Amino acid sequence: MLTAPRRATETESRDPDRPPRLAGRAVLLVAALAALAAGIVVCWSVTVDDAYITYRYSANLADGFGPTWNPGGDPVEGFTNFAWMAWHAPWVWLGVPLPVVSKLTAAACAGAIVWILVTEPRSRTGALVAAGSFALFLPTWIHVDSGLETAPFALVVLRAVVLAARLLRDPDARVRPWEIPALLLLAGMLRPDGVLGVTPPLLVWLWVRRRDRATWLWTAVIGAAGAGYMAARWAYYGHPLPNTFYVKVGVEAATDGRWIQMTAATFLPLLAFAVAALFRARTALPAALALASCTALWIIPALSAPAMDYLSRFAWHGFPVLCLAAAWALDTVELRRVAAGAAAVAVAWTTAAGFLAPDARTLVHYGDDLRRAHVAVGLALAEADVPADRRSLAVSDAGAIPYYSGWRSTDYIGLNDERIAHGANPTDVVLADDPTVVVVTSASPELPPGSWRTDIPRVVGDRELVGVAQMRPAYFQLVYADPDVAPRVRAALDRQLARARAETDSTLEPTWSRWTDRLLGRS
Incomplete structure (x- = not known):
C-alpha cells in the first residue's frame, strides 16, 4: 500500500507537461547552495x-x-x-x-x-x-x-x-x-x-x-x-x-x-x-x-x-x-x-x-602564490619613490604587476601591445619604449636567454637586479631597474616581499596538506 503511491508521485514528477514540485526540493536547493558557498569561501x-x-x-x-x-x-x-x-x-x-x-x-x-x-x-x-x-x-x-x-x-x-x-x-x-x-x-x-x-x-x-x-x-x-x-x-x-x-x-x-x-x-x-x-x-x-x-x-x-x-x-x-x-x-x-x-x-x-x-x-594555492610574487612586485612599484615621468615598466605577466603598480606598461608578450600583436619584434618594441623597470618571468633565479621571442639579456641591458619574487618552485619574477632609481625600487620591493611572506604561508609546494593547514590557520 505504501509502494504504489510513491511510484505514482515519482511518475507524475517526470511528466514532461507537469512542472516539478518545487516544495519537495527545498532541502536539495539549500544543500547545493551551502556546498557552493562553502567551496567559494x-x-x-x-x-x-x-x-x-x-x-x-x-x-x-x-x-x-x-x-x-x-x-x-x-x-x-x-x-x-x-x-x-x-x-x-x-x-x-x-x-x-x-x-x-x-x-x-x-x-x-x-x-x-x-x-x-x-x-x-x-x-x-x-x-x-x-x-x-x-x-x-x-x-x-x-x-x-x-x-x-x-x-x-x-x-x-x-x-x-x-x-x-x-x-x-x-x-x-x-x-x-x-x-x-x-x-x-x-x-x-x-x-x-x-x-x-x-x-x-x-x-x-x-x-x-x-x-x-x-x-x-x-x-x-x-x-x-x-x-x-x-x-x-x-x-x-x-x-x-x-x-x-x-x-x-x-x-x-x-x-x-x-x-x-x-x-x-x-x-x-x-x-x-x-x-x-x-x-x-x-x-x-x-x-x-x-x-x-x-x-x-x-x-x-x-x-x-x-x-x-x-x-x-x-x-x-x-x-x-x-x-x-x-x-x-x-x-x-x-x-x-x-x-x-x-x-x-x-x-x-x-x-x-x-x-x-x-x-x-596548484590552483587552490594560486591566490597566496600570486600575492607573494606578482602582487608584491606591483605594490612595491606603486610605493617606490620614482618620479611620475619615469614610471614605466616592461613585463610578460601583464596582470597584477601593471594593475597594482599603475605604471605605464609594455607587455612584451603582446596581449596588450598592438605593435607586437601585429608583427613587430618585441625586443625592438621594449628597447624603443626604454622602460625604467623590466620584470622577467623565469623558471629559476637566473636570467633566461629569451622569452616570447624577446632577447631578454639585450632588453635588460645595464639595469640592476633589485629583487627576486618567487611564486612557485620553478616560477620567479626577476626585477631589474635603471641604476639611478634601483636603490629606491629595491627598498620598496624588500618591504613588500617581506610583508607578502608574512601574510602568506611559508610553503611553496602545491600539496593538499598545505591547503588544509592554511584553511585551519596552522600555517
Whole structure:
C-alpha cells in the first residue's frame, strides 16, 4: 500500500507537461547552495593574474581614459570580455575592490545556475545529479573566484538552452520574444566566441516561432545592436577582433586530442547520460540541443591548446548545460533505485575528477602564490619613490604587476601591445619604449636567454637586479631597474616581499596538506 503511491508521485514528477514540485526540493536547493558557498569561501583567495588585465581596463575607463591599457596611449583591446570589463568600471568610483566585485557577481551567477539545475529537471533524482555535480566540483569554486567572466557566461548559455528546450517540449511555452536574441548578444559581449554556444538555442527559437512577427522584429533589433557594438569596437581599436586573438591564434596549436581526452574523462558519466537521453523520445530533442551547444563551445579549445585553460576552464563553460542534460536522462528512468544509484555515481565521479585534475593542487594555492610574487612586485612599484615621468615598466605577466603598480606598461608578450600583436619584434618594441623597470618571468633565479621571442639579456641591458619574487618552485619574477632609481625600487620591493611572506604561508609546494593547514590557520 505504501509502494504504489510513491511510484505514482515519482511518475507524475517526470511528466514532461507537469512542472516539478518545487516544495519537495527545498532541502536539495539549500544543500547545493551551502556546498557552493562553502567551496567559494575556501577558494576565496584565488584570483588569477589574467583577471587583473580586465581590472586595469576597467579602472582606466572609470578614470576617464577609455577602455585602454595605457592612459593616453593608442587604444588597444587586450581583454576578451567587454561586458565584464564595463560591469566593473562603476565600482571603481565607489571604491570597492574589483576582485570582490568579480567574486560576488560570479557567486550570484553560480547561485542562479544552482537554482536552474534544481528546479528545471522533472525528477528529484535529475535535480540531484545536476546540482550535486555542479556544486561539489572543485573547478566550479575556482572559476567563480577567479575574477574572470566564466560563471556569468556559463549562466547565459544555460539560460538560453533552458528556454529553447522548453519550446521543443511545448511550442506554446512562454518565452519572451527578446530574451534569446538578447542572450546571444550578451554572450558575444562576454566572450567573442560566446555566440557559438547560444546559436543552437537561437536557431531552435527562430524555427519554432518562425510565424511570429515579434520573433523576427526582435532578432533584427538586437542584431542591429550587435552590429553597432562590433562597428564601434572596430572603429575605436582599429581591428575587428580583440588584440589577444592576433597573439594566440596558431600558438601552441595541438590537435592530438589531449583536451578532448581530459574533458571526456572528467565528465564521463554526465556525457554518457546526455548521450543516452538522445535515445528516449521524451528527451531526444532537448538533449540534442544541449550537446549541440556544448559542441559549439568546445570545438575551438578541442582543436587547439588554449592559454589559461586551467582546471578545464573552457570545458566548464558548457558544464552546467551538460549537468542539465544528464538530469533529463535520469528523469526518464522509472526505477528509482537505479536512477538514484546512477546519480550517486555521476556526482561522486565528477567530484573526484575535480580534485584529481592535474592542476587542482596548484590552483587552490594560486591566490597566496600570486600575492607573494606578482602582487608584491606591483605594490612595491606603486610605493617606490620614482618620479611620475619615469614610471614605466616592461613585463610578460601583464596582470597584477601593471594593475597594482599603475605604471605605464609594455607587455612584451603582446596581449596588450598592438605593435607586437601585429608583427613587430618585441625586443625592438621594449628597447624603443626604454622602460625604467623590466620584470622577467623565469623558471629559476637566473636570467633566461629569451622569452616570447624577446632577447631578454639585450632588453635588460645595464639595469640592476633589485629583487627576486618567487611564486612557485620553478616560477620567479626577476626585477631589474635603471641604476639611478634601483636603490629606491629595491627598498620598496624588500618591504613588500617581506610583508607578502608574512601574510602568506611559508610553503611553496602545491600539496593538499598545505591547503588544509592554511584553511585551519596552522600555517
